[in-house]
Amino acid sequence: MKEITLEELLEAGCHFGHQVTRGNPKARDYIFEARDNIHIIDLAKTKEGLENALVFIRDQASQNKVLIVVGTKRQARGIVDEEVKRAVQQIGGETSGIFSVTNRWIGGILTNFSEVSKNFEKLKDLTKRLGDEEEKAKYTKKEIGLWFKEKQKLETLYGGIYNLIQKPDLLFIIDTHLEDLVVREALKENVKTVGIVDTNANPEIIDYPIPANDDATGSIKLITHYIIDAWIEGKQKAKKEEKKETEKKEKTQIKEEGSEKSEKKKEGAKKITVKKEKVPKNKEKK
Numbered sequence: 001m002k003e004i005t006l007e008e009l010l011e012a013g014c015h016f017g018h019q020v021t022r023g024n025p026k027a028r029d030y031i032f033e034a035r036d037n038i039h040i041i042d043l044a045k046t047k048e049g050l051e052n053a054l055v056f057i058r059d060q061a062s063q064n065k066v067l068i069v070v071g072t073k074r075q076a077r078g079i080v081d082e083e084v085k086r087a088v089q090q091i092g093g094e095t096s097g098i099f100s101v102t103n104r105w106i107g108g109i110l111t112n113f114s115e116v117s118k119n120f121e122k123l124k125d126l127t128k129r130l131g132d133e134e135e136k137a138k139y140t141k142k143e144i145g146l147w148f149k150e151k152q153k154l155e156t157l158y159g160g161i162y163n164l165i166q167k168p169d170l171l172f173i174i175d176t177h178l179e180d181l182v183v184r185e186a187l188k189e190n191v192k193t194v195g196i197v198d199t200n201a202n203p204e205i206i207d208y209p210i211p212a213n214d215d216a217t218g219s220i221k222l223i224t225h226y227i228i229d230a231w232i233e234g235k236q237k238a239k240k241e242e243k244k245e246t247e248k249k250e251k252t253q254i255k256e257e258g259s260e261k262s263e264k265k266k267e268g269a270k271k272i273t274v275k276k277e278k279v280p281k282n283k284e285k286k
Helices: 006-011 025-030 043-062 074-091 113-130 141-158 180-189 217-278
Strands: 016-019 031-035 038-041 067-070 098-101 170-174 192-197 208-211
Touching (some): 006 043, 025 031, 025 043, 038 043, 043 067, 043 170, 043 192, 043 208, 043 217, 067 217, 074 217, 113 141, 170 180, 170 217
Parallel strands (some): 067 098, 067 170
Antiparallel strands (some): 016 038, 031 038
């Protein structure tokens, strides 16, 4: 894992917090000083928080857990889409275990997953229907148009998570203050959270808080890039371990098959010896 430096955190603008009047008292341990009525975040704490988060993310990825990256604010959407796409390409779509929410968090994704997943199935069904020319021929243009509108609506809401088959194991949240609903659902369902926590947010309700600027594009991009790198590294480690385990099983199976064949040969040789002993050595001629 690449070493994080204070210089790159400084260059990305991770140290700029909110106005003093908007500060959360519970975030005071992460504040270095107030300058021109703006809180300055202690980058040593940012580095520490990010390093702890990366170790956790990598560990969870190596255990084949499921992650949702939540970044619905304007500055974060493009970055999240790009980074999650990179992870999926490097790991493989079906095995990546990473999903994203970049438009709006729909209440119930964690607390009422069984109901929300019905919309996932509906989106899959509409996609399948609209891609089948024979199926479309059975309906009017108006009906097909309604399908298309419904599909667009569902894609906007669930486009990054509709392939989820279970509740996620952890979340990476950009701007934990803005994504208050996400945090509350995670707390209720005991889902682990990693989050960029600015000076206006409460870091105590996040499992792995990263004190940093959650508005600057440079800050969001740098931290998200590190998080995705850790996820990819953990997944690659899991794949290597799975490959070793498979090779080990194959070797064991070959060895067992070889032993089984050897035992059969020995048993066959014993039967031949027994038959030879039963046959008389010389028969008297009459």
